[in-house]
Every structure is written in structure tokens, then in C-alpha cells.
Amino acid sequence: MALSDSESVRLFRSSAPYINAHRGKTFVIMFGGEAIESENFAKIIQDIALLNSLGVKLVIVHGARPQIEKRLAIHNKASRFKDGIRVTDKETLECVKDAAGSLRSQIEALLTMGLPNSPMHGSQIRVCSGNLVVAKPYGVQDGVDFENTGVVRRIDVQGLNDHLDDGSIVLLSPMGYSPTGEVFNLSHEDVATKAAIALKADKIITFSESDGIFNKSGKLLRTTELNTMKKEVALGNIVAEDTCLTAMLASVEAGVQRAHCVNYKTDGVLLKELFTRDGAGSLVLQNHYEQLRTATIDDVGGILKLIKPLEESGALVKRSRERLEQEIDKFTIIVRDGMIIACAALYLYPEDACGELACVATHHDYRGANRGERLLDEIRKKAILSGLQKVFVLTTVTGHWFLEQGFEEKHIEDLPAGKKEMYNFTRNSKVFMLSLFPN
Template identity: 50%
Template sequence: MSSTHPASLINNPTPFVQWLRGVAPYVHAFRDKTFVIAFGGELIEQGRLEDLVFDVSLLKAMGMRIVLVHGAHPQIESQLSLRGINSEFANGMRITSAQTLEAVKEACGALRLSIEAVFSQGLPNTPMAGSSINVVSGNFITAKPVGVLNGIDFLHTGVVRKINREAINSQLAQGQIVLLSPLGFSPTGEVFNLSTPEVAAAVASQLHADKLILLSHDNLVGEDNATIPELDVEQARAMSEQMPLGYFLRQCLSASWIAVQSGVPRAHIVPVDTDGALLLELFQHDGVGTMITKNLLETLREAAFDDLGGILQLITPLEENGTLVARGREKLETELPFFSVIEHDNVILGCAALYPFPEDKMAEMACFSIDPDMQGMGLGERMLAHMEKRARKQGFKELFVLTTRAAHWFLKHGFAAGHVDDLPADKKRMYNWQRKSQIFIKKIM
């Protein structure tokens, strides 16, 4: 049997091994968890369905319970064009006439068959090789009409009334992927056209899902044009209200905060145009999209004993390359009360220690470290502000640091160059002339 492994992997397997070890905790944490994943019909129009199905199949193989909700906007528009029917919208919603509803049903039916067909692939030399994944669709959604709003009758446009939670959970328990179209049914047999993000939010809320994931062609970006990594419910609500009605990203953002407010722990808006974005968002700590939670997951606090391992993981590489003075585990344990940490989602991303010199009204900020993968995201500035506040609270008037590599950063943040003679007497006696650390001092009162 010939090997198909790339030569680079054979010659240097270390990055792959490290990556696999890095994702293992996520695989363990996500097993048996329920994910509701929604995507628009644009993804299918662009020929990206197979990639998504492969990634979803990988999640399923890892033991995750998957509900998929597909959209159909471009396919509906195509069907309407074939029938010579103009689209009508009001308040950001489609007005669904009887003729439009037929186009909606045609588009959704064809899409559902296409998605099921891709999941049925099991060809050798594809990511689906050897897979056996069943996809189940059905009348799981009970809906009601939007009705008349501001004098406009939305006809067959509806909103979700109820999700058949028991039936969906039964299918998930049997190992099926549940596929939902943006259609709902009334007890009298009527069919209603629904919003894909609204369906996804309702399903996630009523299933008590662990995650709602919405794939969007637009990113949530801040003033610096960089993706916003995290929002709480109130921030998400405020941002959504500033967006135009009918804007898909607004619908995703609204669905996210509503789901989180209803008890879903986390919602994610993920840039579908990034290859493998679903996997990158789930298996990388910082992800590639925007996560919405009830409360922001980042905390700045004084260190506890359980943080010891995380601190060691941060500072050991810096001790080994000489950036920090080596402490050793026992010394670190005794000095732990001096430390503060930045924690995000139970991962320590930054630390610093505050050593007091009360007779001189000075404190030393030492062991200042930020995870290399998170540098440039403002964590250092937040840690510095926290340490200054902690020092002021203890009555110190000056904060000083000794550094061999970060002189520019401290100058940029209000420190002034100092001399050994400016240090407290006890620190002056301990100064290591071989390291020749630069001294920077900042007045904080």
C-alpha cells in the first residue's frame, strides 16, 4: 500500500502532532453536544456545499449532534424570475403571496435533495470515504402568520411558533443529522415562509443547544476593520439595531443575541468565505468569527492556585530564551499572591506580578507575559491598567519594570527611562548587572 502523506509531514511530523494535541481538548468537550448550524443559499450557489458537508461530517464523526438549517434566498429569486414574479419586501421581510410560496417550496425542496445527495457520498479518496451518515428532514416546525404589520399583509410569511423538540432529539439520539428548511406548518396544514436565522435561533433555544453557529458572507468588524472576536448580549443587540432592515448580518446578529438570551450558552457568526471557517472557529481558541455570549468571557483578576499551570505554560518559553528570570515551580507557588491573570474561556492568556516596596511607595511589575498568539489585541494594555489600579489601591505612587526586550512598549505606555539608583534600596541590592535590564518608571498617583 503506497503512502499518500505529504513529504513535509513525514519529514517533520511535529507541527501535526502539536496541532492534534491542541484540538484534543475541544473534541473531548464537544462530544455529545448539540450544535445548530445555519447557512444561506448563497453558499450553495457558490459551489461551497461539499466543503461544508465534509466539515459537518467530521464534526458528526467526533460525536457531535448536528442540526442544519439551510437558507434559499438566491434560489427563491431564481424561481420567481422563471415565473415572471417580482419580489416584494417590507420591514426587511419578504411578502409571500400564494404564487411566491410555490417558488419558495420549489427552491427549498430542490435544495434539500441536493444537500442530502452530498451527504450520501462515500467515494474513496474523498473526506466522505467510508462514511455512513443519515440525514432526516420533516415537519418539525410549527409556524403562524406574521399577519398585518403597519397596514401590510405579509400573507404566507410566518414566524416560528413551536419546535417539535422531542422528535428532533429522538433523531439526534439515533445518530442522524437533522436538516431543516426555512418552512413551517400550521395545525390546519398551511405552509409558511420563514427566516433562516430565526428558525435556527428558535431550534437552538428550544433544544437547549450548546452552540448556535450562523455562517455569513459578511464579517462583524470594528473601527479598525478587524473582526470583532466577542460580544455580549447587550452589545450584540445594540449593534444589530444599527444595521439596515433585511440585512442578513443583522438577522444573524439578532438571532444570536435572542438565542443566547434564551439560554443557548454561545452563538457564533462565522465568515463562510474562509475555507474551513467552521472548523477554525470551533477548534482554535481565538477562532475566526464573532462569538456572542451572555457575559464577556474575559476576566482580569488576581491569580488563584488553579492558575499555576497556565502561568507556567505562559512564562516557561520566556524563561528558556532569557526574556524572564527563571523562577521554578516552588518559587512561583510562594509568589502566587503577587500575580494577576487575564483569563478567557478558562484559558490563561496573560499574567503579571506586583512586588511591593512599601517604604519607597514603589511597586515592581514583573513576569509580564501575554500569549504570543494574542499579542496585538489589547491584552497587554488591559493587564497594565489592571496592575496600575492594583498598585494605586495598595497606596503606591510609582510602578517600575526591568526589561531586556520591551523598552519601546513601556515608553509608549507612559513609562520613563530610569537608573539603578532610582530603584528601592532592596531592589538595588538585587539588581543583576549581568542581565543589564533597562529600568522604566511610571508615576501612578
């Protein structure tokens, strides 16, 4: 169903922060040969082209396993695998080169398409590839000679960055070259992982046959820190495509900040994952040294210590220990090395489908680094789960920060009846309100 003009405007506005955040960043995008055979693949390429036009630096790494299998079948050649790794003899290597070359041409053609009735009209995208991956032989393992099967030895980072800085999309095939002139068949996840690590990429994005990473009960894991994911994998609690999971964990372990997994069958999945708050797949990210969680009774002392300077300055309303103990379950905190460094509370006014964001505080040594944004995002999620439509805040000194987060200045009359009766005219706090479901 087509969006109305107002819906299109709202969608465009809501994506603007993500557009600004992604501009100039480096993403490695990885998909296997199965994705290329999907009916949705042309649309994936269109969305990749859109990312390029928005200023994202892109490296695409493709696989070719099903295409290689087809060529081997034509030649009545049986596939040979050992521990899931293809044994690449000379005849198989010719099929690998044929498949990779054909797929590279297909992808380049799709990225070059600029017909007047296509989404990429006028894009003028440049696609570059070449001998940017230096490989070495996998060698003899358990008595099996893998011949022309190889692993990545080195990524030509300077060459990649030259192309990326020139505005080009770099396309890497699952093939590498040695200084002695040999060609090696590589796994595309090895190429993608090593490229992301070498480039210090901001993201690696993997395409899977499923919607992402699931736990054993079938729940899609939206956002998971690396250590938590590794523990779940070790316990056998994870269901995911092996190539995607391997690339994601190895990349994040080596310093890539974020690794995504999305479904190549879903139209617009790449844009939804990158430009909407809820995303569309699974995200594995670096471990935070800080823990964000709901406060417990044991946290009362730490919160009192945190908010005391702000209470003394008049920035926050004073709270007694007794009151804080009674309301502790309303607080969300950020803890670093056992110390509470930030907090915020959510008070519900369910009859008005409204909530109050209160007692927002960050330790003066830890301001910045988006801690306020992390707290606000968590409060927003809790408010939505509670069935609220909007959140308001009363403040005397931080109004500009709330405006930057999407709040709008309102009047006392806009407050819920219960809060309006308790409004302290002596403080003369300004009212700011955030719609959780903007029009």
C-alpha cells in the first residue's frame, strides 16, 4: 500500500538522524550466492546504491557457492568438502573463476543501471574491484590437500581506501591472489571479516535466509552484546546461519563496533535496519563497560549520592531516602564499575496515556558519550510497553537538550490533571513533551 504524502514526510524526517549518523562511515556488506538468486536481490542492490548516494562508504563481498555447484554439475564434476571447506582442484578452480566473474558482472550491471523509471536514475555509481585481497593456500589438513582453496593473508587497505575516498563502491569476490601469481578460492565470510577488520569498518552487515539470530525458543535477538552472545553460542542456545554468525562475532571481537544480520528475502530490510529505531534484524555490538538496567533497592544510596549536587544547585527537586525507596522501581540507571553514573525515572499517568520523565542526572565526570540518549531510549521503550502515547519532562535548566532529542515545548495546561495539580509555580519549570508515535 502506497504511503500518503504526510506519512512519507514523517518517515523522511524520522530517518534524518540516521542519515547524518551514517554519512562518511564505512560499512562492509556480505551476502552469499543464495541471496543473489533471490527475487529480492535487485532491490537490495538498489538500497545499497541509495546508501552510497547518502555518503556511506561501501565494500560489498559476495559468495558463489550455489553458482559453483551448478557449474560443477554441468561438467559432471563432484564437489569435495572436508569439514565444510571446499577442496579446490584445478578443474574446480575454473568453475570458481567462471562463477565469480559472472556474478561480479551481474552485480556491477545492477549497480550501474540508471534507467529513468528505476530508483537509481541519475546515481552515476562507480564500482571498483581488483586484486585487493592477497591470499595464501589453506594447505594440507589431516592429510587432505586443499590445493587452490585459500585463506586471506592480507587486505590492500590503501587500495580499498583510495577507491572509497573517491566515492566508489568496492566489490570483492571470494577469490584472492598470491604474490607468486596463483589464484585461490576463498570463503566470502573470510573476505568480509578480514576486510571489515582491516578497514576498521563501522559496521559489517550480513544477509541471511532468516530474519537474524534466534534463541532456542524461537525469539529473534534484536540487540546483544558480544560477551552475552558468545556465552549463548557456547551453551548451544543460538540458532543462526553459520557464515553470518561467524563473520559477526569475529568482526566485533576484533574491534568492529556493530554487526548486523538481516533477511535477504525481505524488501527494504537494509533500509529498515539502518534508518528506523526498531530495525529489522539482529545486532551484535561491542560490550559496554557500563550496564544499563532497572534500579533495585540496593541502588538507593548510589542514586542519592549522584543526584545530591544537582538537588543542591536547584536543578533537581529534592528526594528523601524514604521516597526514593518507595519509587525505586521507576528508575533506570547506568552503572560503571559498581558506581551509578546516570539515572532517570518514569512516572506513569495511565489515564492520560502519558508519562513523566524525571530525575534525569549524569555524573559530572561522565557527561557526554550519549549516556543521556541511552537512558532516554530505554525510558521511551518502557513507556511504549506501558501503553503510553507521550512523555513529558519539567526542567529549569536543560530545556535545550530535550529539544534536541525531539521534545516540544508545551504549556502547563498540556500536563495530565494529576501533575497539573502538583505543579510548583515557585520553580517555574518549563514543560517539554515527546510524542512516542509522531504523526
